[in-house]
Amino acid sequence: APSMVGAEKGISPWIGSRVAKLGRDLVIWILSSGPLPRHFAIIMDGNRRYANRQKLERQQGHVRGFDKLHETLFWLLDLGIRNVSVYAFSIDNFKRSQEEVDALMALACEKFAALLNDLDLIKKYEVKVIVTGNLDLLPEEVRQSALKLMDATKGYSNYILNICFAYTGRYDIAQAISSTASQVREGRLDSLEVDVGLVKKQLLTREMPPIDLLLRTSGETRLSDFLLWQSAGAHLAFIETLWPDLTFWDMVRVVLEYQSVHKSQTKIQERLQAAEKPLRQANGVVHG
Secondary structure: OOOHHHHHHHHHHHHHHHHHHHHHHHHHHHHOOOOOOOOEEEEEOHHHHHHHHOOOOOHHHHHHHHHHHHHHHHHHHHHHOEEEEEEEEEHHHHHHHHHHHHHHHHHHHHHHHHOOOOOHHHHHEEEEEEEOOHHHHHHHHHHHHHHHOOOOOOOOOOOEEEEEEEEEEHHHHHHHHHHHHHHHHHOOOOHHHOOOHHOOOOOOOOOOOOOEEEEEOOOOOOOOOOOOOOOOOOEEEEOOHHEEEEEEEHHHHHHHHHHOOOOHHHHHHHHHHHHOOOOOHHOOOOOO
């Protein structure tokens, strides 16, 4: 009789993967029945330490980091989280060695192009991609790749993926204030109309809601100048896992943690939103 050993070896991994997928789908269904963050932001930290631990070239750590982002996006979109921001490259990262910066720019150019043609992710889920930051600091090839990706996905509206590249929160706030000041100077805006809510509308993320949940991997417990204004009322989650090592179950624990504090966190967001109302409106004063 023919041996079944080879067939069993082939079937077992298939069964295991199917069971794992069913389990993951069940967990996603359970989580999605509870409150979900409207906007989930991630500081993807730990690529270089991952490379060192795995005895890989530093560039390979960044490659694994981009691959993990792609995998994580499927988890979040399947869960129904409609706005995701990721910290891909800080303006401060330009201070790294020229070799590493050049490698990161080449990788970004490659990944922007890959997202443009990603049928399984971008086109299937209809994800609008925005790349926020001081794009003038980027090499022309990278800048054009980012602009092409944004132009190609601008018609999508189911989800928004915000890739913060050549970005800092202070730059974002400064450009918002500068834009507001220009409108006053040009007579398009009365200085008496300037308030928190108006400046907020000039932020690079103006089409996204405030951040409800912010995750940083690798054990660091700081924001590193990432979306400072937008995360004012966010629940902050810091985990020890290095970014390329992140698992589906790490993400589940973070979302469960958010759900456990959802009520108090919502009240914080409501207070912040109330503070954005013009002072003249809040005080019942009308300028005219």
